[in-house]
Structure formats: structure tokens, C-alpha cells
Amino acid sequence: MNGFHRKGQDLYCEDVSLAHLADVFGTPLYVYSLGFLQEQYEAFDSAFAGIPHEVCFAMKANSSLAILNELALMGCGADIVSGGELYRALAASMDPKKIVYSGVGKTSQEMSEAIDAGILMFNIESFSELIALDAVAGRLGKKAGISLRVNPDVDPQTHPYIATGLATSKFGIKYDAVIEGYERAGRLPNIDVVGVDCHIGSQLSSLAPFVEAATKLTDMLTLLREKGFDIKYLDLGGGLGITYDDEDPPTAAAYGLTLTDLMKDKGITLILEPGRSLVGNAGVLLSRVLYTKKGTDKRFVIVDAGMNDLLRPSLYDAFHRIEEVKQNQREPEIVDVVGPICESGDFLARGRKMNALVAGDLLATMSAGAYGFSMASNYNSRPAAAEVLVQGKKYAQIRTRQTYEDLVRGERPAVF
Ligand SMILES: *Cc1c(COP(=O)(O)O)cnc(C)c1O
Secondary structure, eight states, X not given: OOSEEEXXXXXXXXXXXXXXXXXXXXSSEEEEEHHHHHHHHHHHHHTTTTSOEEEEEETTSOOOHHHHHHHHHTTOEEEEOSHHHHHHHHHTTOOGGGEEEOOSOOOHHHHHHHHHHTOSEEEEOOHHHHHHHHHHHHHHTOOEXXXXXXXXXXXXXXXXXXBOSSTTSSSSEEGXXXXXXXXXXXXXXXXXXXXXXXXXXXXXXXXXXXXXXXXXXXXXXXXXXHTTOOOOEEEOOOOBOOOSSXXXXXXXXXXXXXXXXXXXXXXXXXXXXXSXXXXXXXXXXXXXXXXXXXXXXXXXXXXXXXXXXXXXXXXXXXXXXXXXXXXXXXXXXXXXXXXXXXXXXXXXXXXXXXXXXXXXXXEEEOSOSXXXXXXXXXXXXXXXXXXXXXXXXXXXXXXXXOOHHHHHTTXXXXXX
């Protein structure tokens, strides 16, 4: 399935013209291909067919209910990082037994909600978190299943903001303190030690760092079993990269084969937490050109989507391909595609060669399915965009555009 492709000069999502969707729902608009999403999930899941496994979608990549719902229908679980994500996962009918809970700052309230929901396990990131979880579970009269998130000190060779398995990062428990951590966990009355976990970073473009981390984790598994811990789950996190521009990341099949080889005789259920690789290329952000203008040494194309809709270019200097929804034959020029936000860092692309654009042209910012809408904000009091899911010739609006009333909901003048 090619989720987005041209028919003549027009860009389509499956069998629906993007220009039509922009006319019906307005812009900025997120559009997703269900067929592509399903295909990515199936490819990922079947890559691990040789070993017991669970695919727990890292829902911070895209937490829209309809997307979660479709993934749940295919048997996918969730990797959550907050009580809000737990609420969404349950609202989307995700099986709690396929939910793992990651993140360095879980509150007691959030822990309690997750224990009540009956999730599979907590990925614990510090000793103090472990103590807090034991207390919460005790109050509820239940046991909480845990793994410790190991910081394997592996360089994933990615953007520093999304490298999480280096010794200098805030994530995980340092490798030489892990055994002690399990011994402490083993003494806590309301904690059930069930797994080992790591997540080394995002948008990885080679297998080597995964292999290095997996090897460190299986070494740890052997040590823990020698010490009598009954480890059932080995969670390798997410991080498989996608093609935004000319990156050539490993396929899900290659990733699965390599990891299955390392893990297949270890007597564990492998847990994977892919986010970006399932949804990244399943979505685009549509925007319309409002104005163009000539600066001192370049042209600006001002569109109606900004960093509040898609933060990745501003935050990570990330590259997203930008396509004209209807190809034009004008002369190419070098432009900055910028949004309406009052920040110089508000851009979707800089120094990009595109056929000359004029007001009214529609643009599709590609590869916007992951860390797109989920990172959106109301900065500059801009209502959140609408979202549409496409299946073949059919489409469904899965989120209505926010209204001005939505923007100020819950606010009021001070009454002292
Ligand atoms: C962000 C994150 C993921 C997903 O990463 P992707 O690169 O989107 O696959 C998985 N696990 C944890 C703990 C994360 O924080």
C-alpha cells in the first residue's frame, strides 16, 4: 500500500483526493491512511512471528482515539507515559493486559489508576519510583508487575533530544546499579518483578545500536535468572527510524529477524514499543498558502499551518518533504515555508527548492503521522487542527477542528 501517491497531477491518500478533503474540512488538516497503517502494523508484527511477543504502540507518537482504536482491533497494545494516555488507551478499547507504562515521572495518582486498570507492567526508572509504586500497590491491596528500565549506555546516533540510552540521559537506571535495584525490588512486598526493559532512542537508522542494547539486556537477563528472578518479559522499547528524506533505515523485517535471532532461545516474551515506524508515514499535514513575499535574500511562503500544528521542524530542525497537492508547472525557486506564529523558529521547511507557489495553493507536509498532532499546542491561540482517516474511497473525520469556545474552556476571570 502506497498511502500517498499521485493520480495525474493530484496527490491522493489511497483513493481520496487531498484537495477534496481540504475543501470539505478546511486547513490545517491531518490526513491518515488506514491501509498504510494496517500494513505497517502487520509487517512489524509478523517480523516477530518467530518468538512470543507483544507490540505495544508508543502512543505518544499519535494518541488520536481513532488511530488507537484501529491498532487495538489489529491486536496491538500500548506503551503509555501518563494517566492521560492510559485514559485514551482504555477509551480506545486497548486490552489493559497489553499496556506497559514508561516514563520518569509517574505520580502516585497515575500509578494507582494503572494498577486499577490491570496493566501488564510498569517500566521503572528510579529507586524512588519503585518505593512509591510499592506504597501505592500496598494501599490498593494489589501487586504491581515491574521491569527496571536499564540505561545500557548505547549511542543511538540520533538527534540529542531523542537519544535516551546514553549514560548522560535522564532515562533509566545506570547499568551498574541495576542488579542492586532488582534486589531491592525483590524485597518489596507489593512488587512483582516480571521484566527487564530499555529504550535507547528514536529515529534510529541502523541495527547496530539495537543489537548492542539487546545484548546488554540478555546479559542482564542471565545474571538476574542466576539470582533467582523469574523474568518473563524483555522489553526493547521502540526507536526504529523511518524515511523522511533520504534516510535508509532497516525494514521491520530486518529488525525483527535480527532481534528474534538474539532472543528466540531465551524463554521470554519480547515486548516492542514502536511509535514512529507504525504511524510516521501514514499521515500528512495539509496547509494552504496564504501569502508569499520576497525577503532580502530569499522568498517566504506563508502557510496556514505552523509550529503549533507540527513542531518537529522547529524543535529538532527536522526535515519533512513538502509536496504540492496539485503539481504546477511554474519555475522552481528556493523558499522558506513558514507558519503564521510570531516566532522566527516557526517554519515547516527552510531553503527548499519548490515550483513557485501562489496564494491558495495547497501543500502536503509528508511523514507527519508521528509526533505531529500529538505534539500540537494552542500557541498563539490557534485552535487545534481537524483529523481525517481514509480507507480506500471512504473517509471519516476523526477529530473536529477546535472552536474558539474550545480554546477558552475552563477559563474564567478571577473571583477572589
Ligand atoms: C518515545 C518512546 C518510544 C517510541 O519511540 P519511536 O521512536 O517512536 O518508536 C518507545 N518507548 C519509550 C519508552 C519511549 O519513550
